[in-house]
Amino acid sequence: MTGRTEITVVGGGLAGLIAAVEAAEAGAPVRLLEARRRLGGRATSTPGPFVANLGPHALYAGTELWDWLRRRDLQGRAVTPRSPHMVLRWEGRIRRLPPRALAPVLRLRRTAAPVDVDLRTWLTDRSGPDTAAAVAGLAGALTFDHDPGRLSAAFVVERLQRIFLRPTVAARYVDGGWSALVGRLGAHARTLGVRIELDAGVDAAGLDELRAAGPVILAVEPGAARRLLGDDVGGDGRRVALLDVGLARARDPYVVIDLDEAIFSTRPSAVLPGLAPDGADVVQLSGGMAPDETLDDAEARLEAVLDAASPGWRGRVEWRRQAAVREATGAVDLPGATWRDRPAIDRGDGLWLAGDWVAAPGHLAEVGCTSAVTAAGAAVAARGAAVVASF
Known part of the structure:
Protein backbone atom coordinates (compact mmCIF):
# COMPACT_ATOMS: atom_id res chain seq x y z
CA MET A 1 0.00 0.00 0.00
CA THR A 2 1.05 3.61 -0.53
CA GLY A 3 0.32 6.81 1.30
CA ARG A 4 -2.50 7.53 -1.17
CA THR A 5 -4.35 4.27 -0.56
CA GLU A 6 -8.02 5.03 -1.01
CA ILE A 7 -11.01 3.84 0.95
CA THR A 8 -13.55 2.54 -1.53
CA VAL A 9 -17.26 2.74 -0.74
CA VAL A 10 -19.46 0.49 -2.88
CA GLY A 11 -23.00 1.83 -2.93
CA GLY A 12 -24.28 5.39 -3.12
CA GLY A 13 -27.35 5.24 -0.91
CA LEU A 14 -27.64 7.02 2.43
CA ALA A 15 -25.32 4.61 4.23
CA GLY A 16 -22.69 4.76 1.49
CA LEU A 17 -22.75 8.55 1.35
CA ILE A 18 -22.50 8.86 5.13
CA ALA A 19 -19.59 6.42 5.20
CA ALA A 20 -17.82 8.35 2.43
CA VAL A 21 -18.30 11.69 4.22
CA GLU A 22 -17.10 10.27 7.55
CA ALA A 23 -13.96 8.83 6.00
CA ALA A 24 -13.23 11.98 4.00
CA GLU A 25 -13.72 14.20 7.05
CA ALA A 26 -11.09 12.07 8.79
CA GLY A 27 -8.63 12.97 6.04
CA ALA A 28 -8.73 9.78 3.99
CA PRO A 29 -8.97 9.79 0.18
CA VAL A 30 -12.33 8.22 -0.73
CA ARG A 31 -13.78 6.78 -3.90
CA LEU A 32 -17.51 5.97 -4.06
CA LEU A 33 -18.88 3.58 -6.70
CA GLU A 34 -22.61 3.55 -7.48
CA ALA A 35 -24.07 1.03 -9.93
CA ARG A 36 -26.99 3.25 -10.93
CA ARG A 37 -26.87 6.52 -12.83
CA ARG A 38 -27.94 8.42 -9.76
CA LEU A 39 -27.13 8.51 -6.07
CA GLY A 40 -29.60 7.66 -3.35
CA GLY A 41 -30.47 3.99 -3.53
CA ARG A 42 -33.86 3.69 -1.86
CA ALA A 43 -33.69 7.32 -0.73
CA THR A 44 -35.21 8.59 -3.94
CA SER A 45 -38.19 10.72 -4.91
CA THR A 46 -40.25 11.11 -8.05
CA PRO A 47 -39.34 14.24 -10.05
CA GLY A 48 -42.80 15.79 -9.82
CA PRO A 49 -45.22 17.37 -10.16
CA PHE A 50 -46.18 14.80 -7.50
CA TYR A 60 -36.88 11.42 13.21
CA ALA A 61 -35.53 13.92 15.71
CA GLY A 62 -33.55 12.37 18.52
CA THR A 63 -31.94 9.72 16.32
CA GLU A 64 -28.31 9.41 15.30
CA LEU A 65 -29.19 10.13 11.65
CA TRP A 66 -30.94 13.37 12.55
CA ASP A 67 -28.08 14.48 14.77
CA TRP A 68 -25.47 13.54 12.14
CA LEU A 69 -27.24 15.62 9.49
CA ARG A 70 -27.78 18.57 11.83
CA ARG A 71 -24.11 18.73 12.81
CA ARG A 72 -23.32 19.33 9.13
CA ASP A 73 -26.41 21.45 8.36
CA LEU A 74 -27.50 18.92 5.74
CA GLN A 75 -31.06 18.27 6.90
CA GLY A 177 -38.33 14.67 -0.86
CA TRP A 178 -35.40 12.47 0.01
CA SER A 179 -33.79 13.04 -3.36
CA ALA A 180 -33.18 16.61 -2.19
CA LEU A 181 -31.49 15.27 0.94
CA VAL A 182 -29.34 12.94 -1.18
CA GLY A 183 -28.39 15.89 -3.39
CA ARG A 184 -27.06 17.78 -0.37
CA LEU A 185 -25.15 14.73 0.85
CA GLY A 186 -23.60 14.15 -2.57
CA ALA A 187 -22.56 17.79 -2.92
CA HIS A 188 -21.04 17.76 0.57
CA ALA A 189 -19.10 14.58 -0.21
CA ARG A 190 -17.70 16.09 -3.42
CA THR A 191 -16.67 19.22 -1.52
CA LEU A 192 -14.66 16.99 0.80
CA GLY A 193 -12.90 15.46 -2.20
CA VAL A 194 -14.83 12.20 -2.50
CA ARG A 195 -14.55 10.84 -6.05
CA ILE A 196 -18.05 9.74 -6.98
CA GLU A 197 -18.44 7.43 -9.97
CA LEU A 198 -21.93 6.65 -11.25
CA ASP A 199 -22.94 3.75 -13.51
CA ALA A 200 -20.00 1.93 -11.92
CA GLY A 201 -21.28 -1.50 -10.99
CA VAL A 202 -19.02 -3.96 -9.17
CA ASP A 203 -19.09 -7.75 -9.52
CA ALA A 204 -17.54 -10.34 -7.21
CA ALA A 205 -14.21 -10.34 -9.05
CA GLY A 206 -14.13 -6.55 -9.03
CA LEU A 207 -14.81 -6.51 -5.30
CA ASP A 208 -11.86 -8.83 -4.73
CA GLU A 209 -9.62 -6.44 -6.68
CA LEU A 210 -10.84 -3.50 -4.63
CA ARG A 211 -10.17 -5.35 -1.37
CA ALA A 212 -6.65 -6.15 -2.50
CA ALA A 213 -5.99 -2.45 -3.13
CA GLY A 214 -7.29 -1.01 0.13
CA PRO A 215 -10.15 -0.83 2.67
CA VAL A 216 -13.66 -1.37 1.27
CA ILE A 217 -17.03 -0.43 2.75
CA LEU A 218 -19.88 -2.38 1.16
CA ALA A 219 -23.05 -0.29 1.51
CA VAL A 220 -25.56 -2.20 -0.59
CA GLU A 221 -28.83 -4.06 -0.07
CA PRO A 222 -28.77 -7.64 1.28
CA GLY A 223 -29.37 -9.28 -2.11
CA ALA A 224 -26.46 -7.41 -3.68
CA ALA A 225 -24.24 -8.27 -0.72
CA ARG A 226 -25.05 -11.95 -1.10
CA ARG A 227 -24.18 -11.86 -4.80
CA LEU A 228 -20.91 -10.04 -4.22
CA LEU A 229 -19.72 -12.04 -1.24
CA GLY A 230 -21.00 -15.42 -2.31
CA ASP A 231 -22.43 -16.26 1.10
CA ASP A 232 -25.56 -15.70 3.14
CA VAL A 233 -24.92 -12.41 4.91
CA GLY A 234 -28.50 -11.77 5.92
CA GLY A 235 -31.78 -10.50 4.55
CA ASP A 236 -35.08 -12.15 5.24
CA GLY A 237 -36.96 -11.75 1.96
CA ARG A 238 -39.60 -9.48 3.50
CA GLU A 327 -35.51 -6.46 1.62
CA ALA A 328 -35.70 -2.69 1.45
CA THR A 329 -37.08 -1.61 4.80
CA GLY A 330 -34.36 -2.46 7.29
CA ALA A 331 -33.99 -5.34 9.70
CA VAL A 332 -36.49 -6.68 12.19
CA ASP A 333 -35.68 -8.81 15.22
CA LEU A 334 -37.60 -11.99 15.98
CA PRO A 335 -38.02 -13.29 19.56
CA GLY A 336 -34.68 -14.16 21.10
CA ALA A 337 -32.67 -11.91 18.77
CA THR A 338 -31.35 -8.34 18.98
CA TRP A 339 -29.50 -6.09 16.57
CA ARG A 340 -26.28 -7.77 17.68
CA ASP A 341 -27.41 -10.96 15.95
CA ARG A 342 -27.58 -9.32 12.52
CA PRO A 343 -24.69 -9.55 10.01
CA ALA A 344 -21.52 -8.11 11.52
CA ILE A 345 -20.15 -4.80 10.23
CA ASP A 346 -16.56 -6.05 10.26
CA ARG A 347 -16.25 -8.89 7.73
CA GLY A 348 -12.48 -9.19 8.11
CA ASP A 349 -9.70 -8.78 5.54
CA GLY A 350 -10.36 -5.07 5.04
CA LEU A 351 -14.12 -5.26 4.36
CA TRP A 352 -16.93 -3.62 6.32
CA LEU A 353 -20.71 -3.62 5.81
CA ALA A 354 -22.98 -0.61 6.17
CA GLY A 355 -26.75 -0.45 5.82
CA ASP A 356 -30.04 -0.57 7.68
CA TRP A 357 -29.92 -4.39 7.88
CA VAL A 358 -26.59 -4.96 9.66
CA ALA A 359 -25.52 -5.19 13.30
CA ALA A 360 -25.97 -1.65 14.55
CA PRO A 361 -28.56 -0.09 16.87
CA GLY A 362 -31.26 2.36 15.86
CA HIS A 363 -34.53 2.80 14.03
CA LEU A 364 -34.82 2.20 10.25
CA ALA A 365 -32.40 4.56 8.42
CA GLU A 366 -30.68 5.32 11.73
CA VAL A 367 -29.21 1.80 11.60
CA GLY A 368 -27.65 2.64 8.24
CA CYS A 369 -26.14 5.82 9.65
CA THR A 370 -24.78 4.14 12.77
CA SER A 371 -23.24 1.28 10.81
CA ALA A 372 -21.75 3.68 8.23
CA VAL A 373 -20.06 5.76 10.93
CA THR A 374 -18.70 2.60 12.56
CA ALA A 375 -17.47 1.16 9.26
CA ALA A 376 -15.83 4.42 8.21
CA GLY A 377 -13.99 4.76 11.50
CA ALA A 378 -12.65 1.22 11.23
CA ALA A 379 -11.65 1.66 7.58
CA VAL A 380 -9.81 4.91 8.35
CA ALA A 381 -7.94 3.23 11.19
CA ALA A 382 -7.01 0.27 9.00
CA ARG A 383 -5.84 2.55 6.21
CA GLY A 384 -3.71 4.54 8.63
CA ALA A 385 -2.06 1.40 9.96
CA ALA A 386 -1.36 0.21 6.40
CA VAL A 387 0.12 3.57 5.38
CA VAL A 388 2.44 3.56 8.39
CA ALA A 389 3.49 -0.01 7.61
CA SER A 390 4.33 0.95 4.02
CA PHE A 391 7.06 3.42 5.08
Whole structure:
Protein backbone atom coordinates (compact mmCIF):
# COMPACT_ATOMS: atom_id res chain seq x y z
CA MET A 1 0.00 0.00 0.00
CA THR A 2 1.05 3.61 -0.53
CA GLY A 3 0.32 6.81 1.30
CA ARG A 4 -2.50 7.53 -1.17
CA THR A 5 -4.35 4.27 -0.56
CA GLU A 6 -8.02 5.03 -1.01
CA ILE A 7 -11.01 3.84 0.95
CA THR A 8 -13.55 2.54 -1.53
CA VAL A 9 -17.26 2.74 -0.74
CA VAL A 10 -19.46 0.49 -2.88
CA GLY A 11 -23.00 1.83 -2.93
CA GLY A 12 -24.28 5.39 -3.12
CA GLY A 13 -27.35 5.24 -0.91
CA LEU A 14 -27.64 7.02 2.43
CA ALA A 15 -25.32 4.61 4.23
CA GLY A 16 -22.69 4.76 1.49
CA LEU A 17 -22.75 8.55 1.35
CA ILE A 18 -22.50 8.86 5.13
CA ALA A 19 -19.59 6.42 5.20
CA ALA A 20 -17.82 8.35 2.43
CA VAL A 21 -18.30 11.69 4.22
CA GLU A 22 -17.10 10.27 7.55
CA ALA A 23 -13.96 8.83 6.00
CA ALA A 24 -13.23 11.98 4.00
CA GLU A 25 -13.72 14.20 7.05
CA ALA A 26 -11.09 12.07 8.79
CA GLY A 27 -8.63 12.97 6.04
CA ALA A 28 -8.73 9.78 3.99
CA PRO A 29 -8.97 9.79 0.18
CA VAL A 30 -12.33 8.22 -0.73
CA ARG A 31 -13.78 6.78 -3.90
CA LEU A 32 -17.51 5.97 -4.06
CA LEU A 33 -18.88 3.58 -6.70
CA GLU A 34 -22.61 3.55 -7.48
CA ALA A 35 -24.07 1.03 -9.93
CA ARG A 36 -26.99 3.25 -10.93
CA ARG A 37 -26.87 6.52 -12.83
CA ARG A 38 -27.94 8.42 -9.76
CA LEU A 39 -27.13 8.51 -6.07
CA GLY A 40 -29.60 7.66 -3.35
CA GLY A 41 -30.47 3.99 -3.53
CA ARG A 42 -33.86 3.69 -1.86
CA ALA A 43 -33.69 7.32 -0.73
CA THR A 44 -35.21 8.59 -3.94
CA SER A 45 -38.19 10.72 -4.91
CA THR A 46 -40.25 11.11 -8.05
CA PRO A 47 -39.34 14.24 -10.05
CA GLY A 48 -42.80 15.79 -9.82
CA PRO A 49 -45.22 17.37 -10.16
CA PHE A 50 -46.18 14.80 -7.50
CA VAL A 51 -43.11 14.27 -5.32
CA ALA A 52 -43.25 10.90 -3.57
CA ASN A 53 -40.48 9.01 -1.84
CA LEU A 54 -40.02 5.27 -2.22
CA GLY A 55 -42.29 4.68 0.73
CA PRO A 56 -43.46 7.16 3.38
CA HIS A 57 -40.01 8.30 4.52
CA ALA A 58 -39.44 10.72 7.38
CA LEU A 59 -36.49 11.83 9.46
CA TYR A 60 -36.88 11.42 13.21
CA ALA A 61 -35.53 13.92 15.71
CA GLY A 62 -33.55 12.37 18.52
CA THR A 63 -31.94 9.72 16.32
CA GLU A 64 -28.31 9.41 15.30
CA LEU A 65 -29.19 10.13 11.65
CA TRP A 66 -30.94 13.37 12.55
CA ASP A 67 -28.08 14.48 14.77
CA TRP A 68 -25.47 13.54 12.14
CA LEU A 69 -27.24 15.62 9.49
CA ARG A 70 -27.78 18.57 11.83
CA ARG A 71 -24.11 18.73 12.81
CA ARG A 72 -23.32 19.33 9.13
CA ASP A 73 -26.41 21.45 8.36
CA LEU A 74 -27.50 18.92 5.74
CA GLN A 75 -31.06 18.27 6.90
CA GLY A 76 -32.39 21.20 4.85
CA ARG A 77 -35.93 22.34 5.49
CA ALA A 78 -37.30 19.46 7.54
CA VAL A 79 -40.77 20.31 8.82
CA THR A 80 -42.53 19.05 11.91
CA PRO A 81 -46.08 17.90 11.07
CA ARG A 82 -48.72 19.84 12.96
CA SER A 83 -51.93 18.75 11.25
CA PRO A 84 -54.48 17.40 13.75
CA HIS A 85 -56.29 15.44 11.04
CA MET A 86 -55.14 11.95 12.03
CA VAL A 87 -57.47 8.97 12.10
CA LEU A 88 -57.23 5.30 12.96
CA ARG A 89 -58.90 2.27 11.42
CA TRP A 90 -59.99 -0.32 13.93
CA GLU A 91 -62.35 -3.24 13.40
CA GLY A 92 -63.12 -1.95 9.92
CA ARG A 93 -64.18 1.54 11.06
CA ILE A 94 -62.45 4.91 10.82
CA ARG A 95 -62.09 6.56 14.22
CA ARG A 96 -60.86 10.01 15.19
CA LEU A 97 -60.06 8.90 18.73
CA PRO A 98 -57.97 5.88 19.71
CA PRO A 99 -60.02 2.80 20.62
CA ARG A 100 -60.10 1.66 24.22
CA ALA A 101 -57.94 -1.31 23.27
CA LEU A 102 -55.06 1.07 22.53
CA ALA A 103 -55.15 2.90 25.89
CA PRO A 104 -52.62 0.59 27.61
CA VAL A 105 -49.97 1.63 25.08
CA LEU A 106 -49.29 4.71 27.21
CA ARG A 107 -48.08 2.45 30.01
CA LEU A 108 -45.31 1.25 27.72
CA ARG A 109 -43.45 4.57 27.86
CA ARG A 110 -41.05 3.34 30.52
CA THR A 111 -41.59 -0.40 30.28
CA ALA A 112 -38.76 -2.78 29.47
CA ALA A 113 -40.17 -5.48 27.22
CA PRO A 114 -38.60 -8.95 26.96
CA VAL A 115 -36.34 -9.88 24.06
CA ASP A 116 -37.28 -13.54 23.96
CA VAL A 117 -41.09 -13.22 23.76
CA ASP A 118 -43.10 -12.05 20.77
CA LEU A 119 -45.11 -8.83 21.09
CA ARG A 120 -48.48 -10.53 20.68
CA THR A 121 -47.92 -13.10 23.42
CA TRP A 122 -46.42 -10.58 25.83
CA LEU A 123 -49.17 -7.97 25.41
CA THR A 124 -51.94 -10.56 25.45
CA ASP A 125 -50.73 -11.73 28.86
CA ARG A 126 -50.46 -8.12 30.12
CA SER A 127 -53.51 -6.42 28.64
CA GLY A 128 -55.54 -8.88 26.60
CA PRO A 129 -55.77 -9.88 22.92
CA ASP A 130 -57.47 -6.69 21.71
CA THR A 131 -54.66 -4.50 23.04
CA ALA A 132 -52.08 -6.87 21.58
CA ALA A 133 -53.74 -6.61 18.17
CA ALA A 134 -54.09 -2.82 18.31
CA VAL A 135 -50.48 -2.20 19.37
CA ALA A 136 -49.22 -4.60 16.70
CA GLY A 137 -51.19 -2.64 14.11
CA LEU A 138 -49.78 0.63 15.42
CA ALA A 139 -46.27 -0.78 14.98
CA GLY A 140 -46.77 -1.30 11.26
CA ALA A 141 -45.53 2.22 10.57
CA LEU A 142 -42.32 1.53 12.54
CA THR A 143 -41.47 -1.95 11.27
CA PHE A 144 -43.00 -2.26 7.77
CA ASP A 145 -43.76 -5.87 8.69
CA HIS A 146 -46.92 -7.71 7.69
CA ASP A 147 -47.34 -8.97 11.27
CA PRO A 148 -45.51 -6.90 13.90
CA GLY A 149 -47.08 -9.07 16.59
CA ARG A 150 -44.67 -11.88 15.69
CA LEU A 151 -41.58 -9.74 16.38
CA SER A 152 -39.59 -9.50 19.57
CA ALA A 153 -41.50 -7.49 22.15
CA ALA A 154 -38.34 -5.56 23.04
CA PHE A 155 -37.71 -4.66 19.40
CA VAL A 156 -41.20 -3.20 18.86
CA VAL A 157 -41.60 -1.49 22.23
CA GLU A 158 -38.26 0.31 21.93
CA ARG A 159 -39.42 1.82 18.62
CA LEU A 160 -42.79 2.80 20.04
CA GLN A 161 -41.01 4.56 22.90
CA ARG A 162 -38.56 6.42 20.67
CA ILE A 163 -41.01 7.49 17.95
CA PHE A 164 -44.68 7.34 18.99
CA LEU A 165 -44.53 7.72 22.77
CA ARG A 166 -42.34 10.80 22.92
CA PRO A 167 -43.73 13.99 24.49
CA THR A 168 -43.07 15.86 21.22
CA VAL A 169 -43.51 14.82 17.60
CA ALA A 170 -40.37 13.14 16.28
CA ALA A 171 -41.17 12.99 12.55
CA ARG A 172 -39.67 15.56 10.15
CA TYR A 173 -40.64 15.74 6.48
CA VAL A 174 -37.92 16.76 4.05
CA ASP A 175 -38.80 19.56 1.64
CA GLY A 176 -38.33 18.32 -1.92
CA GLY A 177 -38.33 14.67 -0.86
CA TRP A 178 -35.40 12.47 0.01
CA SER A 179 -33.79 13.04 -3.36
CA ALA A 180 -33.18 16.61 -2.19
CA LEU A 181 -31.49 15.27 0.94
CA VAL A 182 -29.34 12.94 -1.18
CA GLY A 183 -28.39 15.89 -3.39
CA ARG A 184 -27.06 17.78 -0.37
CA LEU A 185 -25.15 14.73 0.85
CA GLY A 186 -23.60 14.15 -2.57
CA ALA A 187 -22.56 17.79 -2.92
CA HIS A 188 -21.04 17.76 0.57
CA ALA A 189 -19.10 14.58 -0.21
CA ARG A 190 -17.70 16.09 -3.42
CA THR A 191 -16.67 19.22 -1.52
CA LEU A 192 -14.66 16.99 0.80
CA GLY A 193 -12.90 15.46 -2.20
CA VAL A 194 -14.83 12.20 -2.50
CA ARG A 195 -14.55 10.84 -6.05
CA ILE A 196 -18.05 9.74 -6.98
CA GLU A 197 -18.44 7.43 -9.97
CA LEU A 198 -21.93 6.65 -11.25
CA ASP A 199 -22.94 3.75 -13.51
CA ALA A 200 -20.00 1.93 -11.92
CA GLY A 201 -21.28 -1.50 -10.99
CA VAL A 202 -19.02 -3.96 -9.17
CA ASP A 203 -19.09 -7.75 -9.52
CA ALA A 204 -17.54 -10.34 -7.21
CA ALA A 205 -14.21 -10.34 -9.05
CA GLY A 206 -14.13 -6.55 -9.03
CA LEU A 207 -14.81 -6.51 -5.30
CA ASP A 208 -11.86 -8.83 -4.73
CA GLU A 209 -9.62 -6.44 -6.68
CA LEU A 210 -10.84 -3.50 -4.63
CA ARG A 211 -10.17 -5.35 -1.37
CA ALA A 212 -6.65 -6.15 -2.50
CA ALA A 213 -5.99 -2.45 -3.13
CA GLY A 214 -7.29 -1.01 0.13
CA PRO A 215 -10.15 -0.83 2.67
CA VAL A 216 -13.66 -1.37 1.27
CA ILE A 217 -17.03 -0.43 2.75
CA LEU A 218 -19.88 -2.38 1.16
CA ALA A 219 -23.05 -0.29 1.51
CA VAL A 220 -25.56 -2.20 -0.59
CA GLU A 221 -28.83 -4.06 -0.07
CA PRO A 222 -28.77 -7.64 1.28
CA GLY A 223 -29.37 -9.28 -2.11
CA ALA A 224 -26.46 -7.41 -3.68
CA ALA A 225 -24.24 -8.27 -0.72
CA ARG A 226 -25.05 -11.95 -1.10
CA ARG A 227 -24.18 -11.86 -4.80
CA LEU A 228 -20.91 -10.04 -4.22
CA LEU A 229 -19.72 -12.04 -1.24
CA GLY A 230 -21.00 -15.42 -2.31
CA ASP A 231 -22.43 -16.26 1.10
CA ASP A 232 -25.56 -15.70 3.14
CA VAL A 233 -24.92 -12.41 4.91
CA GLY A 234 -28.50 -11.77 5.92
CA GLY A 235 -31.78 -10.50 4.55
CA ASP A 236 -35.08 -12.15 5.24
CA GLY A 237 -36.96 -11.75 1.96
CA ARG A 238 -39.60 -9.48 3.50
CA ARG A 239 -41.67 -7.48 1.02
CA VAL A 240 -43.59 -4.23 1.36
CA ALA A 241 -46.39 -3.06 -0.90
CA LEU A 242 -46.44 0.64 -1.79
CA LEU A 243 -49.27 2.72 -3.23
CA ASP A 244 -48.85 6.41 -4.05
CA VAL A 245 -51.67 8.53 -5.44
CA GLY A 246 -51.97 12.14 -6.48
CA LEU A 247 -55.47 13.33 -5.67
CA ALA A 248 -57.48 16.45 -6.39
CA ARG A 249 -57.64 18.14 -2.99
CA ALA A 250 -60.41 17.30 -0.57
CA ARG A 251 -60.58 16.83 3.20
CA ASP A 252 -58.36 13.76 3.32
CA PRO A 253 -56.73 12.78 6.61
CA TYR A 254 -53.12 13.72 7.13
CA VAL A 255 -52.34 10.28 8.59
CA VAL A 256 -54.26 7.03 8.67
CA ILE A 257 -52.98 4.30 10.98
CA ASP A 258 -54.66 1.02 10.18
CA LEU A 259 -54.65 -0.99 13.39
CA ASP A 260 -56.40 -3.89 11.68
CA GLU A 261 -53.66 -4.76 9.18
CA ALA A 262 -50.63 -2.65 10.13
CA ILE A 263 -51.00 -0.36 7.10
CA PHE A 264 -49.77 3.23 7.23
CA SER A 265 -51.00 6.12 5.09
CA THR A 266 -49.68 9.67 5.10
CA ARG A 267 -50.41 12.85 3.14
CA PRO A 268 -47.04 14.64 3.25
CA SER A 269 -48.27 17.50 1.07
CA ALA A 270 -50.37 18.57 4.07
CA VAL A 271 -47.04 19.49 5.69
CA LEU A 272 -45.10 20.53 2.57
CA PRO A 273 -47.51 21.83 -0.11
CA GLY A 274 -44.73 21.90 -2.71
CA LEU A 275 -44.85 18.12 -2.94
CA ALA A 276 -47.99 18.34 -5.09
CA PRO A 277 -49.44 20.80 -7.63
CA ASP A 278 -51.82 23.53 -6.51
CA GLY A 279 -55.19 22.08 -5.64
CA ALA A 280 -53.85 18.54 -5.25
CA ASP A 281 -52.25 16.27 -2.67
CA VAL A 282 -49.95 13.29 -2.67
CA VAL A 283 -50.88 10.33 -0.46
CA GLN A 284 -48.48 7.46 0.27
CA LEU A 285 -49.48 4.08 1.70
CA SER A 286 -47.39 1.11 2.73
CA GLY A 287 -48.04 -2.30 4.18
CA GLY A 288 -45.98 -5.40 4.78
CA MET A 289 -46.80 -8.34 2.52
CA ALA A 290 -47.37 -11.86 3.82
CA PRO A 291 -44.91 -14.42 2.44
CA ASP A 292 -47.36 -15.85 -0.10
CA GLU A 293 -49.33 -12.67 -0.83
CA THR A 294 -49.53 -11.33 -4.38
CA LEU A 295 -49.02 -7.66 -5.16
CA ASP A 296 -52.60 -7.41 -6.44
CA ASP A 297 -53.94 -8.71 -3.13
CA ALA A 298 -51.69 -6.38 -1.16
CA GLU A 299 -52.71 -3.37 -3.25
CA ALA A 300 -56.36 -4.25 -2.67
CA ARG A 301 -55.73 -4.05 1.08
CA LEU A 302 -54.08 -0.65 0.70
CA GLU A 303 -56.96 0.58 -1.45
CA ALA A 304 -59.41 -0.58 1.22
CA VAL A 305 -57.78 1.81 3.68
CA LEU A 306 -58.27 4.67 1.22
CA ASP A 307 -61.87 3.58 0.64
CA ALA A 308 -62.54 3.83 4.38
CA ALA A 309 -60.64 7.06 5.07
CA SER A 310 -61.25 8.97 1.81
CA PRO A 311 -64.52 7.82 0.21
CA GLY A 312 -64.68 8.71 -3.48
CA TRP A 313 -60.90 8.99 -3.86
CA ARG A 314 -60.91 6.96 -7.07
CA GLY A 315 -62.72 9.76 -8.88
CA ARG A 316 -60.03 12.27 -7.86
CA VAL A 317 -56.92 10.39 -9.02
CA GLU A 318 -54.51 12.50 -11.09
CA TRP A 319 -51.42 10.33 -10.69
CA ARG A 320 -50.73 6.83 -9.39
CA ARG A 321 -47.76 4.57 -8.71
CA GLN A 322 -47.63 1.14 -7.10
CA ALA A 323 -44.80 -1.25 -6.38
CA ALA A 324 -43.50 -4.01 -4.15
CA VAL A 325 -40.02 -3.71 -2.64
CA ARG A 326 -38.03 -6.62 -1.24
CA GLU A 327 -35.51 -6.46 1.62
CA ALA A 328 -35.70 -2.69 1.45
CA THR A 329 -37.08 -1.61 4.80
CA GLY A 330 -34.36 -2.46 7.29
CA ALA A 331 -33.99 -5.34 9.70
CA VAL A 332 -36.49 -6.68 12.19
CA ASP A 333 -35.68 -8.81 15.22
CA LEU A 334 -37.60 -11.99 15.98
CA PRO A 335 -38.02 -13.29 19.56
CA GLY A 336 -34.68 -14.16 21.10
CA ALA A 337 -32.67 -11.91 18.77
CA THR A 338 -31.35 -8.34 18.98
CA TRP A 339 -29.50 -6.09 16.57
CA ARG A 340 -26.28 -7.77 17.68
CA ASP A 341 -27.41 -10.96 15.95
CA ARG A 342 -27.58 -9.32 12.52
CA PRO A 343 -24.69 -9.55 10.01
CA ALA A 344 -21.52 -8.11 11.52
CA ILE A 345 -20.15 -4.80 10.23
CA ASP A 346 -16.56 -6.05 10.26
CA ARG A 347 -16.25 -8.89 7.73
CA GLY A 348 -12.48 -9.19 8.11
CA ASP A 349 -9.70 -8.78 5.54
CA GLY A 350 -10.36 -5.07 5.04
CA LEU A 351 -14.12 -5.26 4.36
CA TRP A 352 -16.93 -3.62 6.32
CA LEU A 353 -20.71 -3.62 5.81
CA ALA A 354 -22.98 -0.61 6.17
CA GLY A 355 -26.75 -0.45 5.82
CA ASP A 356 -30.04 -0.57 7.68
CA TRP A 357 -29.92 -4.39 7.88
CA VAL A 358 -26.59 -4.96 9.66
CA ALA A 359 -25.52 -5.19 13.30
CA ALA A 360 -25.97 -1.65 14.55
CA PRO A 361 -28.56 -0.09 16.87
CA GLY A 362 -31.26 2.36 15.86
CA HIS A 363 -34.53 2.80 14.03
CA LEU A 364 -34.82 2.20 10.25
CA ALA A 365 -32.40 4.56 8.42
CA GLU A 366 -30.68 5.32 11.73
CA VAL A 367 -29.21 1.80 11.60
CA GLY A 368 -27.65 2.64 8.24
CA CYS A 369 -26.14 5.82 9.65
CA THR A 370 -24.78 4.14 12.77
CA SER A 371 -23.24 1.28 10.81
CA ALA A 372 -21.75 3.68 8.23
CA VAL A 373 -20.06 5.76 10.93
CA THR A 374 -18.70 2.60 12.56
CA ALA A 375 -17.47 1.16 9.26
CA ALA A 376 -15.83 4.42 8.21
CA GLY A 377 -13.99 4.76 11.50
CA ALA A 378 -12.65 1.22 11.23
CA ALA A 379 -11.65 1.66 7.58
CA VAL A 380 -9.81 4.91 8.35
CA ALA A 381 -7.94 3.23 11.19
CA ALA A 382 -7.01 0.27 9.00
CA ARG A 383 -5.84 2.55 6.21
CA GLY A 384 -3.71 4.54 8.63
CA ALA A 385 -2.06 1.40 9.96
CA ALA A 386 -1.36 0.21 6.40
CA VAL A 387 0.12 3.57 5.38
CA VAL A 388 2.44 3.56 8.39
CA ALA A 389 3.49 -0.01 7.61
CA SER A 390 4.33 0.95 4.02
CA PHE A 391 7.06 3.42 5.08
